[in-house]
Amino acid sequence: MDHAGFEIPDDLVYTKEHEWAKEAAPVIRVGITDYAAKTLNDIVYVTLPKLEERVTQFKTMGTVESIKAVSELYSPISGTVTKVNKALDSHPELVNKSPYGEGWLLEIRPDDFTSERKNLLDPKSYAAHIESLQR
Amino acid sequence: MKTTQLHAYHEKHAKLTEFAGYEMPLWYTTTTEEHLAVRNSCGIFDVSHMGRFMVTGPESAGFLEGLVPTHVQRQPAGKAFYTLFLNEKAGIIDDLIIIKQSESGFLVVVNAANAENDMHHITQHAPPGGIEIEAVTASSAMIAVQGPRAMEVLQPLTPFDLGQLKRFRSAETDVLHQPAVISRTGYTGEDGFEVIIRGVTNENPEGALLVWEKLAGASTPCGLGARDSLRLEAGFPLHGSDIDPETNPFQADLGWVVAAEKKGYVGYDEIVRLREAPPDVVKRGVVLDRGIPRHGFEVLDGRSNPIGTVTSGTFSPILRRGIALCRVKNASSGPGDAVKVRVRGSDEEGRLVKPPFYDEKSYGWKRGAQR
Numbered sequence: 001m002d003h004a005g006f007e008i009p010d011d012l013v014y015t016k017e018h019e020w021a022k023e024a025a026p027v028i029r030v031g032i033t034d035y036a037a038k039t040l041n042d043i044v045y046v047t048l049p050k051l052e053e054r055v056t057q058f059k060t061m062g063t064v065e066s067i068k069a070v071s072e073l074y075s076p077i078s079g080t081v082t083k084v085n086k087a088l089d090s091h092p093e094l095v096n097k098s099p100y101g102e103g104w105l106l107e108i109r110p111d112d113f114t115s116e117r118k119n120l121l122d123p124k125s126y127a128a129h130i131e132s133l134q135r
Numbered sequence: 136m137k138t139t140q141l142h143a144y145h146e147k148h149a150k151l152t153e154f155a156g157y158e159m160p161l162w163y164t165t166t167t168e169e170h171l172a173v174r175n176s177c178g179i180f181d182v183s184h185m186g187r188f189m190v191t192g193p194e195s196a197g198f199l200e201g202l203v204p205t206h207v208q209r210q211p212a213g214k215a216f217y218t219l220f221l222n223e224k225a226g227i228i229d230d231l232i233i234i235k236q237s238e239s240g241f242l243v244v245v246n247a248a249n250a251e252n253d254m255h256h257i258t259q260h261a262p263p264g265g266i267e268i269e270a271v272t273a274s275s276a277m278i279a280v281q282g283p284r285a286m287e288v289l290q291p292l293t294p295f296d297l298g299q300l301k302r303f304r305s306a307e308t309d310v311l312h313q314p315a316v317i318s319r320t321g322y323t324g325e326d327g328f329e330v331i332i333r334g335v336t337n338e339n340p341e342g343a344l345l346v347w348e349k350l351a352g353a354s355t356p357c358g359l360g361a362r363d364s365l366r367l368e369a370g371f372p373l374h375g376s377d378i379d380p381e382t383n384p385f386q387a388d389l390g391w392v393v394a395a396e397k398k399g400y401v402g403y404d405e406i407v408r409l410r411e412a413p414p415d416v417v418k419r420g421v422v423l424d425r426g427i428p429r430h431g432f433e434v435l436d437g438r439s440n441p442i443g444t445v446t447s448g449t450f451s452p453i454l455r456r457g458i459a460l461c462r463v464k465n466a467s468s469g470p471g472d473a474v475k476v477r478v479r480g481s482d483e484e485g486r487l488v489k490p491p492f493y494d495e496k497s498y499g500w501k502r503g504a505q506r
Binding site for chain 2: 045067
């Protein structure tokens, strides 16, 4: 789905803080949305949690920085970090180029995705959320 | 919110942001791209939001002489010089450029955020007669043309031979047949010009838009994002972040602005006292190995003792590293020393440097033709 110039894939779920989550059993892959990447403009630095670190739904787990600003990253789910995208160390601009592809951030082994998923937005609700922010 | 004469263009092409009460462009494409365009080619900036005052009349030179720590009457006509407004405690009210157009005509260019305060400061000290002070911010536009290709980009728009204009010199001429002041100045570290186009208002902005669009066809429009990263990479202070009314020139590495044997200006008594001893804190540059330092972050020495604070920081597109200007205890450290900056709980390693942050053989106005 394309919404007001922002790509919002149909097979993902979203936070109000513009992270996406994708089920790739047994883990959940996480990134930031096209809207977040475009709003930050040019991402030059990404700080992610370490492997095996615990993250909690809607709590901060890192930062994404543009030249001018720092933006907090919030975890869409609770669980344990199993993988981080190493390519972002030297190529943070991948987040801008491909926020849903090569610019993914990390993978998390979820505690209970089935119940926490209810707290996340489906593509349609996320599109409505973006629209409300642009007004 | 206030807007400049070029707002119609920005609205169409830029991501907008609020700055000093104005709606201004933050970026057009990306800050990195715009930044690199200025270092490698040419970028243009709308700086019409900056405060501009005409100070004229037989008493104007004498009046300004008593207001700033730099010589005024001694400067030749046509000089555009950097100086400071100080308070009685020698704290920096603002930093500014004075363009001396004649012995009795000065164009004063100040920071947008301080324009109102500066006007108050000027009028407060003004003599009862012999001078006129007129704000011309709303009746003129100002465009900065910056980068190694700046002359090539601007020259087709003016009959004035820009090659004749030395650095920190200014000329009254015209640009696309409109009266204009061109000075060879800027806030990026690169060679370049600042063009003030007279007689354009928000009601009649066409003349300014025409100049902007013509320049934009041969260069890269740049927003406030690149303006900030460029000035920081060059080591220039931003008033409100790196300098403020609580900071004196010696603490900010601006002692060179204070003329050695000059007397009797606002703040002079305190300058005399401050001169007697080295400053308690000094300005330094920091380059980090990892992370981006930001305003307010703590600076530590090699043994993790706190020595100061980051006053402004960013990511340098040239170095591909986090860089910052900071205020640290004097004698605690010199260029080359290892320091750390506490970035959200993590002590990131780096070293002190003397700005500019870039290699002056490769970047900045000192390279190439200017030498």
